[in-house]
């Protein structure tokens with residue numbers, strides 16, 4: 001919960017966005033004419049991409065304009081009747097991240113669904129400006145009933161986001177042939193770079209793993225285990241395994257296709273599954289030492305984009 005908010009306000013979204021995450025903004029529209037906006041955006045630099053621009057207007061046609069700002073340009077506006085938040089009124093705006101859209105509720109009532117035009121995972125910043133006063137901004141992490149009562153990210157590590165790259169994950173260029181398992185290829189990794197692995201989990205899979213290896217071991221061993229419904233992450237330095245990280249959900253499913261993206265940031269790997277954030281893993285080995293990518297286990301690969 002962020003309190004004492006002076007508008008214009010820009011702040012980071014703790015833990016970034018993932019499916020099921022909700023942001024609640026309470027405030028009051030200034031009386032009279034004017035406008036205000038709430039942006040969910042990729043970083044705070046000028047010209048940053050804005051995934052969702054929510055903009056009630058009270059000058060001219062009273063309406064709520066929603067839009068996306070990408071690559072320095074606004075997209076096409078979506079306009080809605082704004083009778084739900086008249087000038088002078090207090091409001092509670094709840095934005096929930098859904099797989100295909102942001103769901104916007106005002107004072108508990110459905111207001112609109114805004115379809116994603118750019119992926120939500122690079123969104124890490126919220127900004128509010130205009131003729132509004134803000135009482136609170138709070139974030140709720142998702143809880144998936146299927147995976148016990150723990151939130152997907154119980155303790156989000158202090159993970160300083162690398163300047164995010166907005167835009168869809170790299171579409172693999174048509175490979176000459178489907179990659180086969182076990183897979184091994186040499187790679188270079190550094191903050192700002194990501195790899196995307198697409199494939200399908202075997203119907204009776206027990207496990208698979210992805211190794212980001214370096215000369216003396218494995219910087220990241222990422223190991224989904226279907227019998228235990230967990231993803232184990234670890235590092236091997238020489239012959240020694242470190243301490244396992246096991247928190248978080250199991251985003252892979254037997255028999256299902258998946259897209260796994262590993263983004264290298266300054267302090268951690270951010271791991272996305274099907275576009276939603278699944279895990280982070282703080283670097284134990286400098287990522288620029290990584291020299292190969294290895295994939296093995298009960299999956300079929302369709303593409304690996306380095």
Ligand SMILES: *[C@@H]1O[C@H](CO)[C@@H](O)[C@H](O)[C@H]1NC(C)=O
Nearest residue numbers: 061062063080081082083084
């Ligand atoms: C907006 O909604 C209100 C209440 O439903 C309605 O009275 C009004 O006519 C609507 N305005 C427009 C421009 O659709």
Ligand SMILES: *[C@@H]1O[C@H](CO)[C@@H](O)[C@H](O)[C@H]1NC(C)=O
Nearest residue numbers: 030031032033034035130131
């Ligand atoms: C709305 O905000 C603009 C810019 O900050 C300001 O010039 C204007 O006076 C405000 N209007 C109201 C009604 O507060």
Ligand SMILES: *[C@@H]1O[C@H](CO)[C@@H](O)[C@H](O)[C@H]1NC(C)=O
Nearest residue numbers: 182183211218236294295296
């Ligand atoms: C990944 O690392 C583990 C642990 O060293 C090793 O057993 C496995 O063979 C590696 N996978 C590949 C495909 O090389």
